[in-house]
Amino acid sequence: MKIAVLPGDGIGPEIVAEAVNVLNALGESFTLEEAPVGGAGYEAKGHPLPDSTLDLAKQADAILFGAVGDWKYDSLERALRPEQAILGLRKHLSLFANFRPAILYKELASASSLKPEVVSGLDILIVRELNGDIYFGQPRGVRAAPDGPFAGAKEGFDTMRYSEPEVQRIAHVAFQAAQKRNRKVTSVDKSNVLETSQLWRDTMIEVAKQYPDVELSHMYVDNAAMQLVKAPKAFDVVVTGNMFGDILSDQAAMLTGSIGMLPSASLDKSNKGLYEPSHGSAPDIAGKGIANPLATILSAAMMLRYSLGKAEQADRVENAVKAVLAQGLRTADIWSEGTTKVGTQQMGAAVVAAL
């Protein structure tokens, strides 16, 4: 099995190095091949997503991605900016299913802004559709309003679209993920108002018939936003479209309080995937050796589970992370009184030792 390793910019190379050490410590015969991406791709090959990097990503079974971006590239034209690399990879590889688990480790309970009794033990999974919806729907633009009370005035417009097959494929992903968890799917839409959402809901109900062991429920997005802060533990898998998922996944992530802890996966229809921490390249702390590598290490665990068929190894990595937290080791972003502050490399080495 081949893993493309794309460290990128800022803290990307520092945190990816620790995740690579963890993968190497598992004793599996993975082939890891590294390539430049983002600003590093621009420096090396003149493009944020060089052809050779894209080719490697296409050949690989899975991609471990650090982060891209740095203020020093702000003056480049949009097509050459580092952030285009991640958008290009999602598009070229048809990565349509975004998985964002929100897990609150009991050792980090005080990091959440919610009361312990509401949030302790939280372990939910947001599945967000990534290739469709209002972000990509045509037509879109700015024009003179053709009608209505503001006819003739400048107006912006976008189009929310989902085709039935697009909803079906994300539905299958969500139900299959739920089968590996607590067998509950909450589909989030706005079908009381939107036609797109009515098709979404009808399609979810149809696909659910193939998964009689999974319980499907529906929630309007405004209510879902309330329930996520009121009773987040009532959820297991939440499946939703691109825009609602963008907002709800960030909201759910923050219930756990710490961006340095949050992994993510973006999968295609064959479960090939790109795995990356939810945070960016953190140029403010790059090169200081203080970044938290756990989000990237936990992303590697997701890769083992979803793309490489190594669920037991994924469990081992996740348990090693819990063990290290139980030992009281903390990078600066999750440090609190009474715990031991460590750097990026020490944290990575502790996870390897715990394995």
Ligand code: NAI
């Ligand atoms: P950011 O996530 O890089 O940083 C936000 C804050 O969180 C900073 O204070 C940073 O120091 C801290 N932080 C992030 N990750 C951390 C970690 N592992 N350990 C400890 N602290 C951590 O977001 P920001 O500052 O908005 O963006 C910085 C650059 O990253 C920009 O160029 C942006 O475009 C890019 N970016 C890239 C993403 C990607 O590669 N997928 C995603 C988000 C942003």
Ligand code: MG
């Ligand atoms: Mg977002």
